[in-house]
Amino acid sequence: MSTLQQIAQTNPEWDLEMFVDIANDLLSQFLPPAETTRNRSSEAINARLVRYYTTQGGLDRPLRQGREARYIYRHLLQLLVVRRLLAQGYSMAAIKPITVEKDNSALEALLQGGVQLTVEAANPALAFLQSVQARTQPVSASAASALADPVQSPPLPSAPAANRRLAAPDASQATAKSAGEVSHWQRVEVLPGLEVQVRDDFVPPSTPQEQENLLQLIAQQLKPLFHARRSSP
DNA sequence: AACTCGGAGTTCATTAGTGG
DNA sequence: CCACTAATGAACTCCGAGTT
Incomplete structure (x- = not known):
């Protein structure tokens, strides 16, 4: 299976049939698992659907x-x-203006960007939380660049809150939490001596690509720590 | 030039899923 | 039950390529 980068480098041109095949090949990389979606958009696409879109x-x-x-x-x-x-x-x-107005790199970022990038852009309340967090905590270079990504702003015009098909977290709940409600953290011991903490409002990755990005981000954050330990006597 | 063929696009009706 | 939206099927039109 080719990656987006590989395909982009070949400057491809497909007829409709080939286009559908390629898209179906790539779909699994960028779609949440079928069991986590509640509509037909997790199914394979066809030529008729391409014309419809x-x-x-x-x-x-x-x-x-x-x-x-x-x-x-x-x-x-x-x-x-x-x-x-x-x-x-x-x-x-809601999707139409995004796909039409964004350039290729912005669309790639939308597909490959971390889960927080995608979900929080769709949720003004979470975006607010993120901005508060950004003011109170130093962010890594990669996280900062993700936050500055043009894909994130402006927020999607008709986010899931407006779309009753998706039970997105309610904005009022999220803002109430930001006003002082206690956060809950879950601790997971990955290895003896290594622990991960997950806050209850953290949105888990929904696609293999996002999982990969998250793992890379974690590895990146840990790198300086491990390096410091190795170099210390 | 006239005709045929085939791919693409459009329109309308219908189905299915979801939420109020 | 109703309204809304995504998706699909069928029938149709449009248009370019190929043939006579």
Whole structure:
């Protein structure tokens, strides 16, 4: 299975059938597991669906080669973003301006960015919490760059709170928590001497890509600590 | 030029899932 | 039950390529 980066480097152009195949191949990397989604957007896509998204405005119109449609890398990114956000409970109306207005790098960031990046951008209350956290804690270089990512702002226009299909955390609850409610942490001992703490409002990764990003982030954060220990007598 | 063929797009109706 | 939305099927139109 090719990665997005590999595909991007080849500057590809596909007919509709190939485009659907490639997209289905990649879909599992960027979609939450089927059991965590409550609609049909976790299912494989087909040519009819691609045309449907195009007429809905979620995808740019394809290039034309004679009478045949030609799809390029940008169409692939748009399709994956549409499917992912649909799976997360966003409506087509909310997704449309994102896929149309964002450039390729922003769409890639949406697909590959960490779970916090995606979910909190969709939830103004959590975004507020994040901003408070940013003021009170130093952030790592990678986390800071993620926060500064253009994908994050402005927030998605019609977030799950407005879409009744998804039971997103209620904004009033989240803000109440920020006003002084006690946070609860769960402790998990990974190895003897190594413990991870998870706050109750932490949103877990929903895709393999996000899990990978999270693990990399953790490794990055631990690196200086381990390095300091090794170099100390 | 006229015709045929086939792919793409559009429209309408319908189904299915979900929440109020 | 109703309203809304995503998704699909069928029928149709449009348009470009190929053939005569």
